[in-house]
Amino acid sequence: MKTLKIFTIEQQTPCGPGSSCCGPIGLTKEELDGIVNSVKKVFTGNIQIFDFMDKEVQKKHRDILSMVISFGWGALPIISIDEKVISIGRPNSEEQLLNLIKQNI
Numbered sequence: 001m002k003t004l005k006i007f008t009i010e011q012q013t014p015c016g017p018g019s020s021c022c023g024p025i026g027l028t029k030e031e032l033d034g035i036v037n038s039v040k041k042v043f044t045g046n047i048q049i050f051d052f053m054d055k056e057v058q059k060k061h062r063d064i065l066s067m068v069i070s071f072g073w074g075a076l077p078i079i080s081i082d083e084k085v086i087s088i089g090r091p092n093s094e095e096q097l098l099n100l101i102k103q104n105i
Contacts, residue, residue, distance in 0.1 A: 002045035002105055007052045007064050008032060008077040025073040027090075035077070038094045042101050045081075052076060081105065 009026035027035070032049065039047060050057045058065045067075050067088065079087040079097075081104045091097035 002043075002082050003048060004039060004043055004045060004101070005048045005050060005080045006032070006035065006077055007050045007057075007061065007079075009051060009053050009073065025076065027077055032077075035079075035091070035097070038097060039101060042098050043105060045105070 011024050011026040011028045011031070013024045036047060036049070050061070052058065052064070052068065063083075063085075064078055064080075067078060067085070071088065075088050077087070077090065078085060079091075079100075081101065084104060086100045086104050087097060091100075
């Protein structure tokens with residue numbers, strides 16, 4: 001059975017709310033729930049969610065850590081299926097995300 005993993009952090013505004021230099025990073029609980037509910041429309045395997053602020057998660061998933069180091073926290077959420085990364089950053093649309101999942105299952 002395939003496993004879909006979502007690596008994310010709780011939404012934060014590193015430069016402060018309403019800052020013009022950068023937007024929020026990470027996902028709200030509602031956004032994460034929306035992604036999971038969308039995924040369940042086409043994916044019947046295991047779904048795992050990882051808080052990437054957890055140092056143990058970072059140690060265990062060095063490939064994801066390398067992407068975050070290279071691209072910054074804005075690279076999250078990172079979504080993978082069986083260790084193959086299929087999405088980096090916020091999906092542009094539910095349709096786009098579902099198409100990526102269909103192509104990789």
